[in-house]
Amino acid sequence: MDEFTTNNNISFESLPKTAGVYCFLNNKETIYIGKAINIKDRVKSHFLQPSYRDNLFMSKVTKIGFIETGSEIEALILEANLIKKHQPKFNVVWKDDKNYFYVALRYFIPQGKLKKDKMPYIFITHQKQDKNTEYIGPFIEGNAIKKSLKFLRKAFPFYTSANHPKQKCTWCHLGLCPGPELFENPPSPTRTTPRATARRESTAGLREYKKNIKKLTLILKGEKKNVLSSLKKEMNETSKKNNFEEAAKIRDKMHALENIMAHKNVISSQATENTGWEKTNTILKRLLNLKNDVSRIECYDISNIQGKQAVGSMVVFTNGQPDKSQYKKFKIRMENEPNDIAMLKEVFTRRLSHKEWTLPEVMLIDGGIAQINIAIKMKNSDKDTKDIKAISIAKRNKELYIEGIKKPLLLKNLHQSIYNLIIHLDDEAHRFAITYHKKLRKQELGLDNR
Structure with missing residues (x-):
């Protein structure tokens, strides 16, 4: 596993005390992947205070690997992507419809809208049943992914259902929901706002929302660097057009995202056994x-x-x-x-x-x-x-x-x-x-x- 730094033997001394992801190997086979606030302490607990699950595989461990993330949210996301990629035997053996969590992305067409106006909403689920829904995961710790989404929602507000009240909801006032505007039909044309202009403004808002959702899903797939690079490019292009107010909004979004990813605590400090x-x-x-x-x-x-x-x-x-x-x-x-x-x-x-x-x-x-x-x-x-x-x-x-x-x-x-x-x-x-x-x-x- 090239992405992991591995020890040739079972040693705790070289393990970092930072947040990240660790793995246990049986020779070259990855048999378990986990995340931790403190990699060294968490790995030691597997050996010194094993749970009934740990005892199923700890005797098979010949090597330990780790990746430092420096961020709990990134550790959570990286763990999910590595489990999906490598399918470790002792992660998969516990997997059932009620143990793992997925972030689901589902599209809908608001009432009175056209098919091309379909919008996504995001929710957490245990089950992957709808072929038309995109599922990101699996995530092992439910509370951690819920907290992570709550923090990320500050940078990328999103809907959590296919319905929205005509007035602003509680989440709107907290800056976590895009609001009722995208559900509304374009206003009737007036002398100052022709039909084409109204339609264009509505389409622009929808397009911006979809861009934000795409960035959010990329982050959940472990592509934070690409998202930050894309935001920086957008900021520079907007500045060149002298739209400094919009450029400042993008800059603030970048700073918010970096702050969320670096400092938010989402992983339980206690073992989950x-x-x-x-x-x-x-x-x-x-x-x-x-x-x-x-x-x-x-x-x-x-x-x-x-x-x-x-x-x-x-x-x-x-x-x-x-x-x-x-x-x-x-x-x-x-x-x-x-x-x-x-x-x-x-x-x-x-x-x-x-x-x-x-x-x-x-x-x-x-x-x-x-x-x-x-x-x-x-x-x-x-x-x-x-x-x-x-x-x-x-x-x-x-x-x-x-x-x-x-x-x-x-x-x-x-x-x-x-x-x-x-x-x-x-x-x-x-x-x-x-x-x-x-x-x-x-x-x-x-x-x-x-």
Whole structure:
């Protein structure tokens, strides 16, 4: 990626403390792109305080790249354009109709106007459904793009709908809306204002509005330099015609644009993972028919070879993130025979006997209908644990079993954030179990010196 400055290894020291865009690479493949107020601090947070999403790909990162923008709005715009260009795997995997934002540009013909008088208006949307609408994005942070448009609207006023009241609206008085004039039909001709003159003035206003919208869309596509160059050219040409008042307006617009792009704060200074978990939590509650929020999820797995050195694992996610201080491992005590259900029963018996351990809202088990049934039986045997929701993941058939629902759900049909969470939990439980199993095998063979 030629536009990024990259490190040959994972090092924080060379990262700048300015606003910009960063990327994570797996060898030559760009797997994630993000923006930041402070690139160094944001990149460090991915490694030192990873979210449940970060844990899906941080182990794959071999290089870090960055581009300094010096401006939060430019970082926001550059991030959107680079994601669109490179389609990083771990940006795209979370993309759905409700996660990303687009700036939409749609044309309309005001009532009583001709087709050639069509005008654009601008709005923000989640969905790209209209073939006749131009979409700019995707933008990841909704509040940031809304703030950016509000600031840019000061330099390039625009309409946000195909209707406008006959009088000036609130946005007009704030200088953010072009006003009702462009919606009006040319005034009737008079002795001092012939029809041709009235029509010409109306057309000139529309032409100027369309030019402003074109400049705004170019800025959102990352072409600020071209816009400033175009404005400078217009100012010089206007000055040559001795239209100094108009030239001064263009100069003021240039200064306003440079000030907006350089100094406005639009990016949230806090990491957005908490907001992401709140959304995931809401979806998960609806999926599992839960009344209360999900703060703790436990996931269980069994690892053994024909019953030998059998172990069980329990991993814990708190608010969607691995809580490794709460992980537990169980060395199976029952006779060495390959019976995963009996082993799970032992693990659940031992886990639920620890009244001092915090209870989860959800228990996820690696397995199918037999595994979830034993979990339901064990938790329902105690009134204190019967409200825990049991679910299980059958990876062979790629299905999710949910307590209280007869038919399993296909994993591919789950909301992407829920799919990511379930897979991450299961992978982590499997990793923790197999690591302990391998350690016991090494000890048995005398290969472990510890």
